[in-house]
Amino acid sequence: MIVLSEVYHTVEGRYVDSVLLMQISREVEKMEGVQKAGAMVATPENISFFRIAGFNPPPGVGANSILLAVDAVTGPAADAAIGKMLGMIESGTSGAGRRYRLDELPSQMSAEDYPVMLISTPGQYVRDIALGALDIGANLHIFSSNVPLEQELEIKRRGRDRGLLVMGPDCGTSIIDGHGIGFANKLSPGNDVGVIGSSGTGIQELTVQLDAAGLRVSYAIGTGSNDLTPEVGGITTEQAIAMLRGRCSSIAIVCKKPDPALQKSIIARIQDLPSAFISLGSSESGVHGRTGVSGIIDEAVAHISRELGKGHPLAEKAVEAASPGQGRRLLKGYFVGGSLCYQAQAILHREGIKVFSNSPLSPEYSAGGEFRDRNVCIDTGAEEYVAGRPHPMIDPVSRNSFLVRDSGRADVRVILFDVVLGFGSSPDPLDGLQGLEKGPVAVASICGTAQDSQGIESVRRQLEQKGVVVFRSASRAAAYAAAVMKVE
Amino acid sequence: MRMAQMKLKVINVGTEWFVPFLEEQGVDVLRVEWSPPVERPSDITSILRKLRK
Numbered sequence: 257m258i259v260l261s262e263v264y265h266t267v268e269g270r271y272v273d274s275v276l277l278m279q280i281s282r283e284v285e286k287m288e289g290v291q292k293a294g295a296m297v298a299t300p301e302n303i304s305f306f307r308i309a310g311f312n313p314p315p316g317v318g319a320n321s322i323l324l325a326v327d328a329v330t331g332p333a334a335d336a337a338i339g340k341m342l343g344m345i346e347s348g349t350s351g352a353g354r355r356y357r358l359d360e361l362p363s364q365m366s367a368e369d370y371p372v373m374l375i376s377t378p379g380q381y382v383r384d385i386a387l388g389a390l391d392i393g394a395n396l397h398i399f400s401s402n403v404p405l406e407q408e409l410e411i412k413r414r415g416r417d418r419g420l421l422v423m424g425p426d427c428g429t430s431i432i433d434g435h436g437i438g439f440a441n442k443l444s445p446g447n448d449v450g451v452i453g454s455s456g457t458g459i460q461e462l463t464v465q466l467d468a469a470g471l472r473v474s475y476a477i478g479t480g481s482n483d484l485t486p487e488v489g490g491i492t493t494e495q496a497i498a499m500l501r502g503r504c505s506s507i508a509i510v511c512k513k514p515d516p517a518l519q520k521s522i523i524a525r526i527q528d529l530p531s532a533f534i535s536l537g538s539s540e541s542g543v544h545g546r547t548g549v550s551g552i553i554d555e556a557v558a559h560i561s562r563e564l565g566k567g568h569p570l571a572e573k574a575v576e577a578a579s580p581g582q583g584r585r586l587l588k589g590y591f592v593g594g595s596l597c598y599q600a601q602a603i604l605h606r607e608g609i610k611v612f613s614n615s616p617l618s619p620e621y622s623a624g625g626e627f628r629d630r631n632v633c634i635d636t637g638a639e640e641y642v643a644g645r646p647h648p649m650i651d652p653v654s655r656n657s658f659l660v661r662d663s664g665r666a667d668v669r670v671i672l673f674d675v676v677l678g679f680g681s682s683p684d685p686l687d688g689l690q691g692l693e694k695g696p697v698a699v700a701s702i703c704g705t706a707q708d709s710q711g712i713e714s715v716r717r718q719l720e721q722k723g724v725v726v727f728r729s730a731s732r733a734a735a736y737a738a739a740v741m742k743v744e
Numbered sequence: 745m746r747m748a749q750m751k752l753k754v755i756n757v758g759t760e761w762f763v764p765f766l767e768e769q770g771v772d773v774l775r776v777e778w779s780p781p782v783e784r785p786s787d788i789t790s791i792l793r794k795l796r797k
Binding site for chain 2: 271273275276279348353354355356357358361364365368369370371372373374375376377378381385389394397399400432433435436437438646650679680
């Protein structure tokens with residue numbers, strides 16, 4: 257019998273980003289004699305994840321600590337693993353290569369460079385870094401969230417005054433000259449459509465659907481989630497329209513809950529072009545000038561394709577709604593993409609399925625803390641799910657564990673989820689899905705292209721082997737889930 | 745907006761997760777050494793200020 261040795265260690269008062277902690281634990285798990293390892297900020301949620309993983313964390317570890325845990329075949333192997341973790345934390349990096357100080361940057365840039373600073377520090381440190389970057393002529397892609405609104409405005413106004421683009425804060429995706437920054441899919445480059453978006457997975461789903469239709473995209477400007485609020489006034493969206501007009505044959509804008517007055521003025525700016533304005537979750541549908549207005553990404557892709565007179569939107573074969581078992585009544589949706597979660601709710605509501613969420617279409621549909629007996633669509637990338645741990649597109653295990661857990665319930669009729677491929681996403685987006693049970697009807701969409709490194713066909717095959725009904729379009733997956741919920 | 749004829753260069757500040765994905769696409773990346781500023785308790789800050797005088 258092998259007796260395993262569990263060793264715990266805490267690191268106090270030290271900032272280490274959660275992605276690096278994940279990389280450290282994966283690196284240590286490759287060491288000889290190590291069975292499993294974990295390194296996370298010791299929030300109550302993460303302590304429960306340690307327990308789910310089979311660890312027994314010591315009591316009294318607080319959220320200001322980083323907890324390191326190793327399970328190894330011998331004590332020395334466990335100690336060596338903890339030693340390696342501490343060394344990696346001390347070096348603060350996951351790889352080799354020179355690191356520059358901020359004051360060294362000007363000497364590293366030339367007139368031929370189009371500089372974009374990608375900032376992903378905690379939100380309270382963004383302002384000073386961002387203003388410094390604008391001073392040296394860099395555009396910004398601010399991945400960080402929790403930047404105070406008055407600071408966001410200061411950064412965006414400074415950027416606009418200097419003719420520099422401020423993508424974000426809270427910007428997950430941008431594509432500049434065919435290069436994806438943050439989370440983005442590998443597309444066939446070209447300038448059929450210039451994309452602008454305040455929602456990361458909204459941009460990914462839109463660009464993937466355009467690519468699948470044969471329409472080429474080389475620019476997608478992420479604006480950050482607050483850009484179309486009355487306070488920010490669409491500063492980045494306006495700059496992006498000016499940048500893409502003349503460069504691209506058409507423009508598509510995707511957002512959530514835009515300020516109505518801003519929506520109207522932006523549509524007025526683009527309606528002379530083949531264009532689309534997608535307000536996810538909205539029931540609005542119509543055409544203003546040459547701008548198609550819709551709440552559904554696929555409808556916008558069809559409109560652009562018609563306006564440009566080229567491209568063939570993805571046609572998926574019709575799938576008959578599967579028959580659920582007796583006593584199964586609930587829908588449980590867990591998404592890594594907040595925009596896809598939002599769009600799914602709109603489609604389900606449109607089909608008469610009442611669904612609650614932590615990111616609801618309106619406050620009356622707020623899931624609240626206890627939603628065991630409700631239909632839900634949960635955005636697992638929301639703040640409350642990612643405190644002290646990587647986004648589920650980077651580390652999908654926690655989201656996938658929710659799917660596995662609910663697939664074992666006798667009252668669940670539909671399990672609905674998204675799988676997002678591409679740059680920035682986990683190399684194994686199905687990690688943690690091994691125990692998915694075949695009781696409920698499981699429905700998934702894959703947001704990805706054939707060029708994405710995860711292998712879209714392999715992911716599809718693996719899902720289908722688990723009995724999952726797979727769609728390439730998130731709206732089609734949600735519509736199918738609604739159809740299954742309506743089966744008498 | 746000045747961009748035509750220019751080459752994207754990304755300056756990364758914060759998590760380095762995205763860096764290999766950028767390099768895979770042939771993007772030139774500068775990694776910045778960054779850690780949160782040390783926050784001193786206000787009484788220590790005032791002592792340091794007096795010492796500098």
